Amino acid sequence: MDIRLENVSHSYDNFEVMRDISLEIPHGRIVCIVGPSGCGKSTLLRFIGGLERPKQGRVLQVGTPPADCLNPLTYIFQDFALLPWRSVAGNISLVLEDHGIKGAAAKEIIDDVLARTKLTDFAKALPKQLSGGMKQRVAIARALAVNPAVMLMDEPLSALDSQTRELLMDDLVSLWTRTPFTAVYVTHNLAEAVRLGHSIVVLSRRPGQIREIVHLDTPLAERQFGDPELDRQQRHLWQLMRDEARAADAELLDV
Numbered sequence: 001m002d003i004r005l006e007n008v009s010h011s012y013d014n015f016e017v018m019r020d021i022s023l024e025i026p027h028g029r030i031v032c033i034v035g036p037s038g039c040g041k042s043t044l045l046r047f048i049g050g051l052e053r054p055k056q057g058r059v060l061q062v063g064t065p066p067a068d069c070l071n072p073l074t075y076i077f078q079d080f081a082l083l084p085w086r087s088v089a090g091n092i093s094l095v096l097e098d099h100g101i102k103g104a105a106a107k108e109i110i111d112d113v114l115a116r117t118k119l120t121d122f123a124k125a126l127p128k129q130l131s132g133g134m135k136q137r138v139a140i141a142r143a144l145a146v147n148p149a150v151m152l153m154d155e156p157l158s159a160l161d162s163q164t165r166e167l168l169m170d171d172l173v174s175l176w177t178r179t180p181f182t183a184v185y186v187t188h189n190l191a192e193a194v195r196l197g198h199s200i201v202v203l204s205r206r207p208g209q210i211r212e213i214v215h216l217d218t219p220l221a222e223r224q225f226g227d228p229e230l231d232r233q234q235r236h237l238w239q240l241m242r243d244e245a246r247a248a249d250a251e252l253l254d255v
């Protein structure tokens, strides 16, 4: 299933947040969205997820979700959103229980996603026993359990330290390489964008408009830390964003 945004514009009362966004999120691709603070990245994600509707334009789901998909659009948040009293396996089973999947059928799915996220040995652990990186792996496993058509990732690594972030990026790349998934990935971090994005949508400051869409051809598995081509792309993204980010920053201070 692809997602298509057609001429999406939005205001909260008279406060214009985004203007005329048209965008394709193709099946099996990771599309990163970057832009200065307050330019509407999270709002765009909410429109794609159907949590809110834009004032103008349309968000279309094109094609059908996978046959065994329980939840076509699934979020992964920065703060993991795990239930502290449930084990790792219990947090994953929760989303299956919502769909009436229990017993052996649930166990099969849970075992599979735990293995894919290298969490098998932690099935019985409670969230408080886990590091931040492990918690986010649980959140990713939980998202994979519903076999989503599109994962909506809102700054999923930004609460983590830089080393853990690198490890999680490696995990996401190997997950995608084994079984490609579709994701819209909002981030402030341009290094994450060039490491994980098949394309990177650069938004202007508010009202967010598309400044440029950068397409990266290097396969995800070949993108190494410190790769000169990725560094060059990251510099290009920063050039696009620097003045906008500075202006947006000044605007926020004025409020």
Ligand SMILES: Nc1ncnc2c1ncn2[C@@H]1O[C@H](COP(=O)(O)OP(=O)(O)OP(=O)(O)O)[C@@H](O)[C@H]1O
Binding pocket: 012, 015, 017, 035, 036, 037, 038, 039, 040, 041, 042, 043, 044, 206
């Ligand atoms: N429900 C709402 N009512 C009024 N204003 C809102 C609402 N939601 C978001 N906004 C405003 O819309 C603008 C865009 O917000 P949004 O959170 O989408 O930006 P963002 O690019 O994700 O920001 P950041 O990078 O800081 O997380 C902001 O100025 C925000 O204050």
